[in-house]
Each structure stands twice: as C-alpha cells, then as structure tokens.
Amino acid sequence: MTAVGIDAVEIRTGKLELDLAETFAPAKGEDPGKYTKGLGLHSSSFPDAYEDIVTMGANAAHRLMERKGLEPDDIGRIDVATESAFDNSKPVSTYIAGCLEQVYDGDFHHANKGERKFACVAGTQSIDDAYNWIRAGRHRGRKAIVVATDTALYARGDPGEATQGAGAVALLIGEDPNLVELSPEQGFGSADETDFLKPNQQFPSVDGKRSVQVYLARMREAVEDFESVWGEIEPGDFTLVPFHTPFPGMVRKAALLGFRHITRDTHIEEELAAEIGRQPRAEAFDDEAAFRDAISEYTDKLKETETYAAWYDDVIDPTLTISREVGNWYTGSVHVARVSGLKQALEAGEDLTGERLLVGSYGSGAQAEIHAETVQPGWEDEIAELNVDEQLESRYAISFEEYEHIHDVHNHDTDTQADAEEFTTPDAEFVFDGWGRMGE
C-alpha cells in the first residue's frame, strides 16, 4: 500500500513576544516560577496589528508551496482548522486561497475547500480528512494543504491568560511523504463536555481545573481505544510522543499517567515495583476516590525515579521546546510539538528514519485522538528547511502596556482597530490592512 502522510510542514509565529517571567508576572504580582516552572512556559507569541489567522495561515502556506515548488494545480484541497474564525459562513480557507491567488498565475478554482471545527483537535481531523481523500483515490495525484491557524486569546484576568499564543502551521499531505507516514490505526475518546467553550463570544469560558481532568480522561480513553487495534503499547515502542500542548505542564501530567499505563505488565513494572512499590490496581479498591488518591501517590513517587526521568527526557521533553516559547496555538499545537521533537533530534544528530511517533491530539468539548506515525527518509531535509529559530528570535518583545493594547486590537475593538495603520507593515508577505488583505 502506498504510504500517505505529511510531506512537509511550515510554521508561522505571530511577530510579537510576551515574556512571562520578565513582563507578565511582575504586572500580575505573581511569582515568575508559576509560569516558568508550574506551567512550563517562558513566553507567548502574539500577532501584530497587521496579522490575523488568515495572514499567518497564508504566509505559512505560501512558504510551504514555494519551498516545495508547487503551483495551484498541484493542490486538490485546502482545509483550515481554527477556533478563531470570524465568519460563520465563508470558510477561512477561501480567504487564504484568495491571498495565495494574488501571488500565483494559476488559481484554486478546482480545489475543494473547507473549515474544520472541534477545538484544538480540528487540525488533526483535517489531516485525517486529507488522508481519507487520498486513500479513497479521489485526489487525482494531487496533494492537500491543511492549515491550522489560531489566535488563542483569553479574557484579561482569566487564569488561561498566561497560556495564550498565536500562530499557524501549514502541512502538505500526500502520497510517498517526505516527513512521516500516518498509521491507519486510530483511537478516540470523545464526550459532550462544557469546561471550555466559546458560544458566539470572542474569548472562551473556561473551567481551567476541570479542563485538565477532561484532557487526561479523554486521552486515556483514546490510548485504550488505539491499543484495541494496534496492540498494547510498551515504553520503547515510540521514539517521540508529541501531544497537544496547551502548556508544557499539561503534557507533564499526561506523560506520568501514560507511563504508568504503558509499564503495566512489562519488565519495567518489575523494576519500578522494586524501587517504589507496585502500582495500584482498580480491583483492589472499593471506592473510586481512594483508587484515584492511590494513583496520585504512585505517580508522585514515579516522577522521582530514574527510569521515568530517562524516558521523559528522551521521548517527551524534546517535543516541548518550541511550545515553551510560543504558548498555546490551539489547532496548531500538536503539530508544533511534532516539529519540535524532530528538530531536537536533527540537532542532536539522531537518525530517526523508520522510527515511530505516537501522536496525541486533543480538543475541548471534548475529543482526544491517538495515532502512530513512521518517520520517512526525507525527514532531515524537511526539518532543516524550517526557519522557526529565525522567526522566534526576530519577534518584537512587548511591554505590558503594549500587550494590553494589542489584546484590545485583536478583540475587534473598533476604536483600537484603526491603530493598525500606525504599525509599519513588512514587505513581501500577506498583511491585514483593516479593510482587506494585501499580497506581496
């Protein structure tokens, strides 16, 4: 069977940087450790006044097409995943295609366009749609572009404010991919939840503490569902485990529970039992709360073991490097985690060809999806082409006052929107001028 997967990827960060320790924490009267150690975040990316989900997505897709030497005729579908859309009818993909048509001779009239919504998991769902389109043989040899683009902003004063971020990831999906092949096996955990929602409102209503528990519960279900088709996962099976990263501290919690799960009945459990005792089993408890307390006590001990620390440092930590600098990008977040892990491996001189990734996507509302990916021989060239470091280094560091101002601009405040014209806009990229989007 021909391999289908991610052929190439591009990342586009918002051009402003809010430093959480230096700028945000002092203004909030908080200890910087809450953000840097507790949440695991150093800074957030913000869009400048001339950037929005369309310009970030179009700039990412444009660089992807240029780098891969693609013309519009090579693309059979453009799907956008976002939870920051400003139009309830016309999909953001049409706006992005419109931008791209300003710089190519051809157009995208032949391409199927759509918009996917299921909070942060929609980026992966769009990749699934493209995968199914290709597997069904409807693609006529063409590729799909998936753009995951969001401005993940919270109301000022909301506990989620420290986890904000903004950026876009553009992914090229096709046959014989250069980066990763996607597994046909998937696992899902899905339930009607109301801990994070945006019913006709600009900022989400969030029950932050509960959202953490819902993330863990749905991920556990998705892992179990995935194992029912893939077989039981063991700790050495996957070289990297990129998960949805609203903030790295969330993934730290998921990793601990995940490791507890995958060491069951393997020789590692024997080693751990000798060191910290046997893990609790549900059968041994009459009461659900007592079982949960026992798990929490066990995972507290687990994180102090060398066995766990070595696994975490190899498999999880490399996936969090970019996220620490950019915050939550909602639909793009898990795709940033994949890039981060592969980039760390490239820089460490590791050859990952043929190695497997276990990818955990999650969206509030709520749904988790687990699938596997196999790294392809072209991965090093693809990752080496990224200019993420340059983009991150060239961000403009904003003061707290500038942060409040730009937050208002992106809150569609009509008085402050006019200020967009005060900003100097760059050449050779798509920018939002308050009335329309200008091409190169």
Ligand code: HMG
């Ligand atoms: P909070 O309640 O203000 O923070 O916000 P906290 O008091 O729980 O502190 C956070 C951590 O920092 C804790 O660690 C503290 O102990 C630690 P933990 O106990 O959790 O391991 N801490 C410190 N550490 C070192 N030095 C210090 C210090 N002080 C405290 N001085 C909350 C946390 C998650 C509630 C907030 O950030 C929030 O509401 N975030 C938004 C919701 C969210 O991201 N949820 C994640 C799961 S849902 C999801 O991922 C979906 C999402 O992406 C949306 C979508 O799908 O569309 C959000």
